[in-house]
Amino acid sequence: MESTTPTGAPAVDPAHDASSDAASAEFDAVIAADGRIEPRDAMPDAYRKTLVRQMSQHANSEIIGMQPEGNWITRAPSLMRKAILMAKVQDEAGHGLYLYSAAETLGTSRAEMTDALLAGTARYSSIFNYPTPTWADMGAIGWLVDGAAIVNQVPLCRCSYGPYARAMVRICKEESFHQRQGFEILLTLSRGTAAQHEMAQDAVNRWYAPSLMMFGPPDADSSHSAQSMAWKIKRFSNDELRQRFVDMLVPQAEALGLTLPDEGLRWNEQRGHYDYGELDWAEFKAVLRGEGQCNAQRLTHRRRAHEDGAWVRAAASAYAAKQAAKDDARQEVSAA
Ligand SMILES: [Fe+2]
């Protein structure tokens, strides 16, 4: 009988860790041919671990990322804005769900991933530890944070691990909608009163640098990058993706009538790209260490939400058990 994790995902079969030469050669051949590794295929243990780490971090980010915007649902300036923002935040919950489910195919249960997040031992994107004091932050998050997410995630649709790549296809479509709604909020504010324009500019001033840091440390300091690229989990380096993002932002900022707060930003004819200023990596590391403005608040809120949701999980499990018992009884009747 095949064993499964508590959530139904196939458990890891130790014979499938690609430790044998034949299994390892098969894995290498699939990667070399740009094929997809599927849950039951043999894979090196380190590949599995890297994916669980990356996918669970990604899922955690989607879930924690609901908080800075959820904060504005009741205060959005019109019924239409509320409905759009609510749909967007629900999309992020869905992204978390697809990604936890995709990660479970690697043999780690969703409960384990959630426990690690609540215990503070699993990471999520640092960007969500920044506060959202004004409505314009909803625009800046959509335009810059979802914008950076798209640049990061479009290449993941070609990631070598099948379930991750497939989850990213739908996620990227939804992220494009998120980016446009953010752009549209900023455009409306930018063309509004002087005070609204100033509010939009202030939000862009606060979110620009953190969004550039979402691509991770510079290539020279990125510990996981080279191996992830060799395994075709990652297709472009942190700096390549960051450059792509900056090149995309400049004309969009012009269209918005807003300024990117970066004195080092200028067109480099020779490189055919925009140069940009130094980023404050000390700040990035401090937020990562838990010293950001909202780190404690985000985790406290998440823990409380998890506790408050205990009855929903209990009810869903009881319902599933009842349905399974009914199915069993039906099968027995039809077999008799
Ligand atoms: Fe998302």
Ligand SMILES: [Fe+2]
């Ligand atoms: Fe999004």
